[in-house]
Amino acid sequence: MIAVKQRVATLQIQLPVNRSALFLVLLMIGLCAATVMSLGMGGMEISVGDVFVHLAHRIGITEVGIDAFDARILDSLRLPRILRAIIIGAGLGLAGAVMQSLFRNPIADPGIIGVSASAAFGAVSMIVAGHLILGSYYAAIGPYGVPIAAFGGAVLATVVISILSRQDGRTDAAIMLLIGVAINAIAFAGVGVFTYMADDAQLRSLTFWQMGALSGNGPTDMPALIVMALGIAYLIRLGTPLNLFLLGEAEARHLGVEVEHLKRRATVITALVVGAAVAVSGIIGFVGLVAPHLVRLATGPDNRYVLPASAMGGAIILTAADAVARIIVLPAELPIGLVTGIVGGPFFLGLLIVEKKRRRL
Amino acid sequence: MTLMAHKADFKARGRYLLRDVSIAVEPGEVLAILGPNGAGKSTLLKVLAGELSPSGGKVFQNGRALSSISALELAQERAVMPQAASMTFPFTVFDVVALGRAPYRKVSTRQFDQKQVRRAIELADITHLADRAYPALSGGEKQRVHLARALVQLWGMTDTSQRSAASNGDDEQPSVVRFLLLDEPTAGLDVSHQHAVLALARQEAKERGVGVLMILHDFNQVLTYADRVAILSSGEVVEQGSVSDVMTPDLLSSVFKSPIRAIKDPAGGIVLVSQSA
Numbered sequence: 001m002i003a004v005k006q007r008v009a010t011l012q013i014q015l016p017v018n019r020s021a022l023f024l025v026l027l028m029i030g031l032c033a034a035t036v037m038s039l040g041m042g043g044m045e046i047s048v049g050d051v052f053v054h055l056a057h058r059i060g061i062t063e064v065g066i067d068a069f070d071a072r073i074l075d076s077l078r079l080p081r082i083l084r085a086i087i088i089g090a091g092l093g094l095a096g097a098v099m100q101s102l103f104r105n106p107i108a109d110p111g112i113i114g115v116s117a118s119a120a121f122g123a124v125s126m127i128v129a130g131h132l133i134l135g136s137y138y139a140a141i142g143p144y145g146v147p148i149a150a151f152g153g154a155v156l157a158t159v160v161i162s163i164l165s166r167q168d169g170r171t172d173a174a175i176m177l178l179i180g181v182a183i184n185a186i187a188f189a190g191v192g193v194f195t196y197m198a199d200d201a202q203l204r205s206l207t208f209w210q211m212g213a214l215s216g217n218g219p220t221d222m223p224a225l226i227v228m229a230l231g232i233a234y235l236i237r238l239g240t241p242l243n244l245f246l247l248g249e250a251e252a253r254h255l256g257v258e259v260e261h262l263k264r265r266a267t268v269i270t271a272l273v274v275g276a277a278v279a280v281s282g283i284i285g286f287v288g289l290v291a292p293h294l295v296r297l298a299t300g301p302d303n304r305y306v307l308p309a310s311a312m313g314g315a316i317i318l319t320a321a322d323a324v325a326r327i328i329v330l331p332a333e334l335p336i337g338l339v340t341g342i343v344g345g346p347f348f349l350g351l352l353i354v355e356k357k358r359r360r361l
Numbered sequence: 362m363t364l365m366a367h368k369a370d371f372k373a374r375g376r377y378l379l380r381d382v383s384i385a386v387e388p389g390e391v392l393a394i395l396g397p398n399g400a401g402k403s404t405l406l407k408v409l410a411g412e413l414s415p416s417g418g419k420v421f422q423n424g425r426a427l428s429s430i431s432a433l434e435l436a437q438e439r440a441v442m443p444q445a446a447s448m449t450f451p452f453t454v455f456d457v458v459a460l461g462r463a464p465y466r467k468v469s470t471r472q473f474d475q476k477q478v479r480r481a482i483e484l485a486d487i488t489h490l491a492d493r494a495y496p497a498l499s500g501g502e503k504q505r506v507h508l509a510r511a512l513v514q515l516w517g518m519t520d521t522s523q524r525s526a527a528s529n530g531d532d533e534q535p536s537v538v539r540f541l542l543l544d545e546p547t548a549g550l551d552v553s554h555q556h557a558v559l560a561l562a563r564q565e566a567k568e569r570g571v572g573v574l575m576i577l578h579d580f581n582q583v584l585t586y587a588d589r590v591a592i593l594s595s596g597e598v599v600e601q602g603s604v605s606d607v608m609t610p611d612l613l614s615s616v617f618k619s620p621i622r623a624i625k626d627p628a629g630g631i632v633l634v635s636q637s638a
Contacts (some may be wrong), residue, residue, distance in 0.1 A: 104449060244463055248446050250412050255514065256436030256464040301450035 020305040023298045027312040034316050035086070038323040039078050043331055046070050084214050084225065085322045086315040088281050089291075091228045091273040093314020096288025097306050098235050098270050101242040102263065103165075103176055106355075109289035110274040112348075113180030115157045116285065117187035119278035120209045121194075122153025127209075128194040128202050143220040147279030154275030157183050158267050212282040212337025214322050224276040231273035236311055238266060239304030246301070284337050286344025287314050293351060362423050362538045363387055364409055364439065364572055370417030371404055371596075378404045379415070379596045386572040388538040391563055393583045393604075394576045396593035397617055402576045403444070405593065406544050409574065410441050423538060436464035439540035440514040442507050444548060451494040454506050458482055461510035465517060473520075477513045480521055484561060485509035486554065500549040508546065508558055515541050515571060541565055543575040547582065559586040580621070580633040584608060592616055608633065 039051045050066045054074055057065040065071055092110065099108040110116050125133070126149035141148070161183065165176035195206055241262050244252040253259045277284070295309035318336070321343070325334040365385040371378045379401045386392050386409075394402050407413040408420060411427045420427040422438060430438075440461070448457065458481060462474040482488055485505040490498065495506060517539070543562060547555040563586050565571040577583050583590050584604060591601035594616050600607050610633065613621045623631045 104447075106449065240463055240466060244460055246448055246450050246452070247457075247460060248443070248448075250407075251441075251443055251446050253412060253432055254410060254436060254441040254443075255460065256433035258432045300456075301452050302456065 020299045020302065020309075023295075024305065024309055024312070027295075027309055027316065031086070031312050031316050031319070034319045034323075035082055038082055038085075038319050039074060041323045042073075042078065042326045044070070044073055046074065081214050081216065081322070082319060084216055084221070084280060085318045087225055087228050087232070088214070088277045088284065089287055089315040089318025090311040091232055091277050091314070092284065092287040093291030093310040093312075093317070094232055094235050094307060095270045095273050095277075096314075097292035097303070097310035098238065098242065098266055099288070100292055101245055101303055102266055102270070104246055104248075105176065106293070107177060107289075107351075109286070110154075110270070111283070111285040111288060112184075113157075113161055113176065114183030114187055115154050115161075115271060115274050116278055116283045117184045117191070118157030119150040119154040119275045120283050121187040121190045122149035122151070122156075122275075123147075123209050123279060123282075124191050124194045124206055125149060127205055128198045143217070144223065147220075147224045147276065150279035151272060151275030153187070154271040154278065155268060157187070158271040162263075162267055208335075209278070209282040210337070211335030212284040212340070213335050214281050214318075214325075216280060221280045224279045228273050228276045228280075231269045231276070232311060234269055235266065235273070236307050238262070239302070239307050242266075242303040242307070246303075282335075282337060284318070284340050286340045286348065287317055289351075290340075290344050290347050291317055293347075363421070364423075364540045364574070365421045366405070366409060366415070366418065367421065368418035369405075369408055369415040369420060371401070371408055371413060372416040377596050379408065381418070382593075382596075382598055383418075384409075384591055384598060384601065386540055386574045388572050389566050389570040390588040391566050391573045391575065391586055393587035393590040394574065394593060395578075395580075395583060395590055396599075400593040401596040402593055403544055404596075406441075406542050406574065406576060410439070410542055411435050422540070433464060436514065437517060438537060439542060440511040442504075442511040442541070442543045442546055444544040445500075446503070446507055448495050451496055453491070454487060454493055454495055454498070455482065455491045457495045457506050458509045458513060461513040464514060469518060473518075474513075477516055477521065478509075481509040481512040481516075484512065486557060501551060501554065504546070504549055505554065505558070508561070511541060511543075512561070512565075515539055515565065519569070538570060538572060540572045540574070543573070545576050545578065547577070547579070555582070562586070580608065580613065580635075584630070584633065 036048060036051050036055075040046045040048050050070060051074070053062065053064075054066045054071055056062045096109045099110060099113070100106055102108075123146050126146045130145050130149075161176060161179050164179050191206075191210065195203065198206055241252070241257045244255045244257050245259075245262070247255075249259050252262075274288075291314035292306060292310040295313045296306055299305040299309050317340075321339045322336055325336045325339045328334055363385045366382050369382045370380055382401075382405060384392075384405070394405065396402050404413065408415050411420070411430070411432075414428060422430065422435070427435070455478065458478050459474060461481075462469060462477065465474070482491055485508045487502065487505050487509060490502060490506075495503070498506065541562060546558050546562065550558060559575075559582060562573050562575060566573045575587075577587070587604050589602060590604050590607050592599045592607060592612070599616055600612060610621045610623045613633065617635070619635055621633055621635050623633055626632045
């Protein structure tokens with residue numbers, strides 16, 4: 001009898017762990033499903049069966065491929081695009097989750113506190129005024145100037161926010177959000193100024209930065225995507241230290257975390273990931289906010305599960321949003337930032353309402 | 362093998378919060394820190410915990426300068442129970458206590474961690490709260506959660522359920538002395554839990570040779586639970602020594618600027634009472 005009771009007790013304690021791990025597996029399956037579905041969708045409908053056959057052919061399982069035209073659409077258009085969606089979505093979702101822990105505030109998101117806007121400001125200033133700022137070096141830096149400027153903008157915003165919102169060793173959440181609002185306003189004003197100065201050709205690429213697009217810039221995206229992948233690989237393992245961080249900076253130190261070191265590293269790498277994401281795809285809002293909140297409903301607040309789940313959740317959300325963006329206004333495509341904004345804005349409002357109710361209780 | 366501040370100063374904005382403080386926590390003893398508000402008690406605790414580095418003087422833990430020890434190593438040698446820790450994310454009480462096992466995540470197993478956590482939760486009398494969300498608890502309940510968290514950190518890889526065996530054979534001297542620092546551990550607790558917390562700290566000192574330092578406000582708790590006491594005033598140590606030597610009505614009255622009398626307790630010993638004239 002006692003043995004049975006003990007078994008039940010251990011089961012009960014192990015259950016949440018297994019549930020979260022199970023959820024990670026489910027997300028992985030969901031991501032694969034979203035990828036396959038998204039591969040089939042678009043101006044040229046390709047059946048799920050064909051997608052499977054093609055993938056199997058590419059890996060080398062089957063001898064026979066599919067129709068050459070379809071295969072080329074998959075290989076040169078959709079597959080790279082979906083890979084970008086996966087990496088950027090994962091990066092944004094993870095960056096949101098990490099920021100929420102670093103600032104100890106569930107509302108933190110690279111878009112809301114102005115990091116994305118600052119990255120866009122950096123990119124826009126390089127597009128419009130790059131030849132003025134860099135002079136003769138402009139040609140040497142070439143197509144990498146824009147991603148580097150986007151990254152610079154993201155780092156600058158993150159540093160300013162984390163310095164200004166600190167008071168007596170604590171990060172004040174309310175002040176942080178207000179500073180974020182201010183930085184957002186400044187960055188968008190800067191973008192506005194450059195938009196005013198820009199010529200027609202520049203305007204077209206500016207619109208791209210402001211509304212977001214996954215169509216990419218060809219091989220010049222590669223460094224940014226690699227940076228994101230490395231950043232993701234680093235951030236995703238910070239679960240336990242970030243859990244301790246949620247207790248407070250002093251407590252995290254008492255429990256063996258080199259706080260300043262962790263904070264500096266995590267902040268810079270988060271900014272790097274967000275900056276790189278903006279460099280590839282422009283501003284795509286709300287993924288960093290929505291993905292961690294959705295996965296927390298299933299995993300609870302434990303960052304050991306929230307971080308990987310947010311990355312996968314972000315990838316799923318962006319892959320799905322991209323599929324929607326591609327088919328909803330055929331034959332054109334909607335900028336993906338609009339899709340995430342249309343869905344994410346109301347979600348954010350709902351989140352605030354729930355939070356408000358919870359505080360009143 | 363002590364946790365010791367040697368002529369430590371701490372200056373903030375040109376003002377001395379601590380001046381020339383020398384203090385040592387010995388293994389197996391409970392050292393109480395007493396003093397008026399703003400005397401620098403919490404600052405001293407933060408300096409000893411390595412949270413603040415002294416602007417003058419040195420702090421040593423087990424013979425090594427605190428500044429030369431990594432945060433992880435420090436965490437394996439001493440635990441801190443803070444005055445108030447905020448946590449807005451809805452972790453369960455069990456999970457918050459389990460965070461105390463973080464310094465040992467590379468060397469421990471999950472079964473062992475859970476065993477330690479369950480035992481600490483039982484000792485801190487929060488078993489009934491184990492599955493509740495931490496942010497929804499009352500102030501006193503949160504304090505007890507943090508006590509449990511400090512305990513599982515303090516125990517390290519020592520199997521606490523085999524206490525009787527360890528205390529019988531004194532040949533098993535611990536290789537490293539651990540320290541427990543408590544910042545007003547009784548704040549916000551009801552009377553019975555105040556005594557439970559202090560008794561737990563004392564038990565750690567007596568049975569496992571832990572050096573305990575705690576900031577207290579209640580004179581009689583100092584009399585009952587501390588071995589030695591240091592009295593701090595305006596950032597300086599006014600007096601330190603054994604409880605019976607230091608806790609005299611005259612000294613306390615002058616430090617706290619309030620008349621304090623010693624009354625004979627019919628049940629034995631004395632009781633210190635503060636009464637405005």
